[in-house]
Amino acid sequence: AQSVTQLGSHVSVSEGALVLLRCNYSSSVPPYLFWYVQYPNQGLQLLLKYTSAATLVKGINGFEAEFKKSETSFHLTKPSAHMSDAAEYFCAVTTNTGNQFYFGTGTSLTVIP
């Protein structure tokens, strides 16, 4: 079975500061990992995905994430936070043996001006 854990349900950063949102996964087979963002009153939008190619993945809006197998992590980062980054972020895992996605509990990002 697969699962993801997102440490920190709420993260606050100052505008221009580094954004770090944590995601650790559990999977008995090689995982595929995703980060989604959800703005108020909207669905989930794909930020980036890891599918066993490059371990450092670049996504939209300046976000990137690094797959670290030894740490079973897939943390999301952005060098400089923007006010428009305030949203809910979800990490998800799946594998090539099934189609079900397992979502983390989400991290709410607040950007302080």
Added chain:
Amino acid sequence: SAVISQKPSRDICQRGTSLTIQCQVDSQVTMMFWYRQQPGQSLTLIATANQGSEATYESGFVIDKFPISRPNLTFSTLTVSNMSPEDSSIYLCSAGGNSNQPQHFGDGTRLSIL
């Protein structure tokens, strides 16, 4: 990537009534999914809907309460039956997710039951 259109975007319903949510995809997809998202919480999978077969429901969700249709490769509906205030939630449709491909989501239906 697939574009998902979901409607209605929100509704306020009376206790005991039913509401059907529609999900339209702009391309043919094998798998569609229905999720429930309680306010401030993560997504809970209700069921997986494949064209030409019965939907597969997750533990805690039953067909009588959440009947699903999947008449073709671009469309699905979820009905929330005999609604109670506990059904107040956001219902999300998604498509894709085959192998290493991401799921793409509609904007959701925000449902309130009085």
